[in-house]
Amino acid sequence: MSQAPELIVDPHVNATGELRSVHKPVPHDSAERHVAGTALYVDDVFEPAGCLHVAVGGSPSAAGRIARLDLERVRAAPGVVAVATAADIPGHNDISPIGAGDDPILAGDEVVFHGQPLFIVIARDRLSARRAVGLAAIEIEETAPLLTAEAAADANAMVSPDFDIVRGDAAAGIAAAPRRLSGKLMIGGQEHFYLEGQAALAVPEEGGDMYVLTSTQHPSEVQKAVAEMLRQPLSTVTAEVRRMGGGFGGKESQAGQWAVLAALGARITGKPCKLRLDRDDDMIMTGKRHDFATFWKVGFDDEGTLLALELDFLARCGHSADLSVGVVDRTVFHADNAYYLKDIAARSRRLRTNTVSNTAFRGFGGPQGILAIEHVIDQVAHALGQDPFDVRMRNLYGPGRDVTPYGMEVFDNIAPEVMASVAERSGYRARRQEIARFNNENAFLKKGIAITPVKFGISFTTTHLNQAGALVHVYSDGSIHLNHGGTEMGQGLYVKVAQVVADEFGVDVAYVKITATTTAKVPNTSPTAASSGTDLNAMAARLAAAQIRTRLTAFAAEILEGPPEDVRFRDNHVILGNRSMPFAELVNKAYYARISLSSTGFYKTPKIHWDRETARGRPFFYFAYGAACSEVTIDTLTGELRVDRVDIVHDVGKSLNPAIDIGQIEGGFVQGMGWLTTEELVWDERGRLRTHAPSTYKIPTSSDVPAEFHVHLFDCENREGAIYGSKAVGEPPLMLAISVHSAIFDAIAGMARPEAPIPLRAPATPEAILNAIDAVRGDAVQEAYR
Amino acid sequence: MKAERDSITIIRRGEAVEIDRFAPTETLLDYLRLRERSIGTKEGCAEGDCGACTVAIGRPDGEGGVAYRPVNACIHLLGMADGAEVVTVEDLARGGTLHPVQRAFVDHHASQCGFCTPGFVMALFALHHRPDPGPIDRNDVNDAIAGNLCRCTGYKPIVAAALDACAEPQPDGFGESATTLTGIGEGQPVFVGNERSFFAAPAAIDELAALCMLHPGATIVAGATDVGLWITKQMRPIEQVIHVGRVRGLADVEDRSDSIEIGAAATYQDAWGALSAIDPDFAEVLRRLGSPQVRAVGTVGGNIANGSPIGDMPPLLIALGSGITLRRGAETRTMPLEDFYIDYGRQDRLPGEFLVSVRVPKPAGTAAFRAYKISKRFDQDISAVLAAIAIDLEGRRIASARIAFGGMAGIPKRARRVESALAGILLDDSSRSSAALDLLGDDFSPLSDHRASAGYRLRVARGLLMKALTEIAGTPSAHTRVVGLREVADVAGA
Structure with a gap:
């Protein structure tokens, strides 16, 4: 099929003259199937006859050489069909998403983290496979593991070179500043806890081809990993995903391993093989949000203007690079958050430890960067005895101070308006007075309040990923088949793209059949990540649909006898002057007139460029903004925390689907709140994760959500050419939850002398809060307290 | 037979x-x-x-x-x-029509990835069929879904859907x-x-x-x-x-004038009414114990018999002076609950022996009772520390105290040194009570684990005793707690 001529659509204007689906709260396309239990996930699809089941055996040690891996008892166990180790992999034993070669599918000679996959068991049923795993005789000659970022920094163990963004001379600026502060902020990681664990079904096909049903945000990468493992061309492997039961970044690079192991089982046995990780194995064997040790130094004046800032981000990356280059880049990109810093040095190290390889997680390093600077501002405001809101407002980007440390103009800055809006809607000033009164009257309970902004850069900072493809067919009955490279993980991407396509043809969204993402229809796809799923795929799908509509327009002009520019597609009809025809009829006639009713679409983000060597450029197409006000109460005897009220004003441009977008904002906020409060990952001294199940790792429940939780969409349109003036929404709201951390800080700061820095780590668990309280109170206060 | x-x-x-x-x-x-x-x-x-x-x-x-x-x-x-x-x-959708709970979920955009959704729908189906179909509020919904995790929505639309569908339940064809x-x-x-x-x-x-x-x-x-x-x-x-769930009589709960007798197979749900009536704090610990799914089948007896150092029931029951009955073959014997726990993982139970019942004395009119559950998350979490305090008062003087902790030792255990030091002290004598609380370190050497450090456990245990004394001395719990206010419970119970 020849490439269609390039067609350009105005991202703000609909050619059919009317938007009937776009900007409307259309329900999630699968909502009725979700509630009825008929939406199918990998484990729910009918297993092909003879399907076998794969379980994974992991390393009992965090570091060392494999001295013995005896699988005789495993092989002899009931129901076991085969076992496999690294030696059984026909092709490339690596799944590094960046080709680093440091991510073995199964460990060969040495182990580098506790739980690292060593072998697989293929059995007739899942239970037999899981039982057999425990029969392996494994001996590891252990070496001392590197477990923390700081230990790895001392050992100079890295997964990739350091990367800094520097403007001016921060050290000199701090030295010359009227006031200075410094400190260390420990930032915890986060488990994705997608409700559907990692799963894949591999089906061997003729001629060595392999079909893989997978739960991944990145089907093209699964395809590549399977093909390379099998030493076959990409064209022989198909990866398909209809939906995920949550992803959050945890199925971007790290879904590949399980699909590859299922395919290995299928290759060895010649039978379909399914691998679904048990929850504990999933939590032990897959990476998480990076935890950081962050060192900060700030120079400021008596008014609270930040003059110079040095930040050193030590990221614990785990045993391999995975996506850590990009993740930690985004940390330094966001070390400014919404603030202008004339002199800044944001330095980052990607440290290699004997822990599971940390990976993408909603925000992709941005949350840690933003938390760091918000914490610095909290410390500055506390030292000055100023309202932290005033300090924040003073430091926001503004006219004449609107270029980021990496040289990008903040051309669309609405942070001051968004901050002002949330301050007004929340009644911040009056409530601060009430809180002061409350704190005076209560010995045990203390309240705090804080407003924090978010400015989040939208685009993959790896420039080539900012592309997308789509495939649209119109069948002869007028029904429309939609396919694109984006994946559905619950975020509503599929329905948003369907809304756009429906409006391109002027038909109801019910005409559009949403189909599973597959590498066989749209090739070389980017991961559904970086909040960019809709920006990229909706444009690609719109372009595909517009090609077909252009052909139909010419045909309609012909048979309805009028000028093409007067043809309209609306209300499921094609209209020309006072004549009209049902869309289905037009399509049917077009088929008989031998008009092509299928088209691909391709989109790449314009204007962006980035030179990592010089750390300068325009890595982002635009910024998404938001701000949140949180009020908390803490119990100073126990450290317990209650979030009382949250007000959010968030910028999604002109929303494609307000219901979906508000869902992303609320859900992102609560997920971020979990990261910063109850969700604590604990490893023991041997490098074993001790919090590897929901019994021990605590994501928020319903009662943790504040009783008062108000979300408002900021009224504006994206100034850049994103689809219909909308903005990306997946990640930015997560960082609104930093206001909770700042509010806790505020509650503790109220008990502290100005000269006492407040050592509040993240997550602010009850124990962390009590530790911070004890640190600022000192013995004298403690005594008086008794 | x-x-x-x-x-x-x-x-x-x-x-x-x-x-x-x-x-x-x-x-x-x-x-x-x-x-x-x-x-x-x-x-x-x-x-x-x-x-x-x-x-x-x-x-x-x-x-x-x-x-x-x-x-x-x-x-x-x-x-x-x-x-x-x-x-x-x-099973819920009948003749192609969604159940009211399912319909409300769709209308309120309460599913995103959809994987948790069937579980929520069924938890809310149970709420829809609650025995007392009186009015419900957001807190009731939160309690009904405390055992369901959603990672996508932030719960707000789920709560809205639940209130919509379950506030006034209409017949749905089930229960026939x-x-x-x-x-x-x-x-x-x-x-x-x-x-x-x-x-x-x-x-x-x-x-x-x-x-x-x-x-x-x-x-x-x-x-x-x-x-x-x-x-x-x-x-x-x-x-x-x-x-043991089908043994006739073993799940009985007998509410007597001075005590409650709970059969070993009685679920938390079965025992809820009688135990909640002991004190609002007992009710609050029950509310936060496990989840509706756990309380529907989990038993008070099982929580006792499995000997876990972090079970929530034993400290409460020990503070109240409960005793248990065991049976082996034809032989039965009774003992104070606290004597059942010998050491970590060891209970005084012989092979072939099983728990028959636990007898919980009701606190006398002169007694004050407090219980606190400390965990990283309020709902459906395992306690880092669980404190149960029963104090007999003579006016404003502490006549005697029974204090039991979970999470502070390898077994649920009493703070005997603190108990004796508190005896005879006036509630308002903060310097003497403070000195008494300092003995906690003699009573306990807790462990550090993923739930909390030893230091935190000791500090928080002390803080909880101070909180209890402050409350018993008259400070309303609205000034001492962020969750589980007693005054709210009193109003609700009235």
Whole structure:
């Protein structure tokens, strides 16, 4: 099929003259199937006859050489069909998403983290496979593991070179500043806890081809990993995903391993093989949000203007690079958050430890960067005895101070308006007075309040990923088949793209059949990540649909006898002057007139460029903004925390689907709140994760959500050419939850002398809060307290 | 005694389904997903902590209707479902029309990825069928879904959907199977399997005693909320299961004037009313213990018998001076609960012996009671520290104190040094009480683990005792607590 001529659509204007689906709260396309239990996930699809089941055996040690891996008892166990180790992999034993070669599918000679996959068991049923795993005789000659970022920094163990963004001379600026502060902020990681664990079904096909049903945000990468493992061309492997039961970044690079192991089982046995990780194995064997040790130094004046800032981000990356280059880049990109810093040095190290390889997680390093600077501002405001809101407002980007440390103009800055809006809607000033009164009257309970902004850069900072493809067919009955490279993980991407396509043809969204993402229809796809799923795929799908509509327009002009520019597609009809025809009829006639009713679409983000060597450029197409006000109460005897009220004003441009977008904002906020409060990952001294199940790792429940939780969409349109003036929404709201951390800080700061820095780590668990309280109170206060 | 049955029967979609071949450890979830291929019910964690596998279990409510309780199918042994109606998410929509709970979910945009949704729908189906269909508010909904995790939505639309669908429940066609259910296997013991490997559910206590003597190595199971994890996580090769849930009389709760007698097989739900009446703090600990799914099947007896150092019931029961009755063969004996716990993982229970009941004395009029649960998350979390304080007052003087902690030692344990030091002190004498609390470090040397450090446990234990004394001295709990206010409970209870 020849490439269609390039067609350009105005991202703000609909050619059919009317938007009937776009900007409307259309329900999630699968909502009725979700509630009825008929939406199918990998484990729910009918297993092909003879399907076998794969379980994974992991390393009992965090570091060392494999001295013995005896699988005789495993092989002899009931129901076991085969076992496999690294030696059984026909092709490339690596799944590094960046080709680093440091991510073995199964460990060969040495182990580098506790739980690292060593072998697989293929059995007739899942239970037999899981039982057999425990029969392996494994001996590891252990070496001392590197477990923390700081230990790895001392050992100079890295997964990739350091990367800094520097403007001016921060050290000199701090030295010359009227006031200075410094400190260390420990930032915890986060488990994705997608409700559907990692799963894949591999089906061997003729001629060595392999079909893989997978739960991944990145089907093209699964395809590549399977093909390379099998030493076959990409064209022989198909990866398909209809939906995920949550992803959050945890199925971007790290879904590949399980699909590859299922395919290995299928290759060895010649039978379909399914691998679904048990929850504990999933939590032990897959990476998480990076935890950081962050060192900060700030120079400021008596008014609270930040003059110079040095930040050193030590990221614990785990045993391999995975996506850590990009993740930690985004940390330094966001070390400014919404603030202008004339002199800044944001330095980052990607440290290699004997822990599971940390990976993408909603925000992709941005949350840690933003938390760091918000914490610095909290410390500055506390030292000055100023309202932290005033300090924040003073430091926001503004006219004449609107270029980021990496040289990008903040051309669309609405942070001051968004901050002002949330301050007004929340009644911040009056409530601060009430809180002061409350704190005076209560010995045990203390309240705090804080407003924090978010400015989040939208685009993959790896420039080539900012592309997308789509495939649209119109069948002869007028029904429309939609396919694109984006994946559905619950975020509503599929329905948003369907809304756009429906409006391109002027038909109801019910005409559009949403189909599973597959590498066989749209090739070389980017991961559904970086909040960019809709920006990229909706444009690609719109372009595909517009090609077909252009052909139909010419045909309609012909048979309805009028000028093409007067043809309209609306209300499921094609209209020309006072004549009209049902869309289905037009399509049917077009088929008989031998008009092509299928088209691909391709989109790449314009204007962006980035030179990592010089750390300068325009890595982002635009910024998404938001701000949140949180009020908390803490119990100073126990450290317990209650979030009382949250007000959010968030910028999604002109929303494609307000219901979906508000869902992303609320859900992102609560997920971020979990990261910063109850969700604590604990490893023991041997490098074993001790919090590897929901019994021990605590994501928020319903009662943790504040009783008062108000979300408002900021009224504006994206100034850049994103689809219909909308903005990306997946990640930015997560960082609104930093206001909770700042509010806790505020509650503790109220008990502290100005000269006492407040050592509040993240997550602010009850124990962390009590530790911070004890640190600022000192013995004298403690005594008086008794 | 009626004849022994070698199969179990459940009701599915109005039909009686007889199941005669199953492994003693087969879970209800595996039965549904693998045998029946009812794939709407999801496995999220296989340990009863995420609620994705929630189904409703219906049993006769004694008043001609059916009581539906939510359970975690992932750790519910198939044999335990004997005699029950099992309702799954696929069953709710009738004739192509969504159930009101399902409809509300769609209308409120309450599903995103959809994987947790079936579990939420079933938890709310149970709320829809609550025994007392009085008004509900956001807190009631939060309690009803405390055992269901959602990672996408932030819960707000789910709560809105729940209030919409469940505030005034309309008949939904469920609950009409009461006559079918009544009498399934009534009074008949169940024994499926052989001498080596079996699932047994005796119907009378003498049968239970005989079975335990015959198979002293068998695993005694009540709600399986703990044993379920031995099966799904530790892969323990359990071959002999004795389920106590169908023993006549063993689940009785007798509310007497001075005490409550709770049978070993009584679930938290069964014992809820009587125990909650002891004190608002007892009710609050129960509210935060596990989840509706756990409390529907988990038992007070199991929480005692498994000897966990972090069970929430033992400290409360010890502080109240409870005693237990054990039986072995024909022999029974009683002992104070605190004496049952010898050391970490060791209880005073002989092979073949089982717990019959626990007797909980009601606090006297001169007594004050406080209990606090400290955990990283308020709902459905295991306590880092659980404190239970019972103080006998003579005016404003502490006559005597019984203080028990969970999470502070290898067993639930009393703070005896602190107890003696507090005796005789005036509530307002903060310097003497402070000195008494300093003895906590002599009573306990807690461990550091992933829930809390030893230092935190000691500090917080001291803080909780100070909080209790402050409250007993008259400070309203609105000034001392961020959760579980006593005044609210009093109003609600009035």
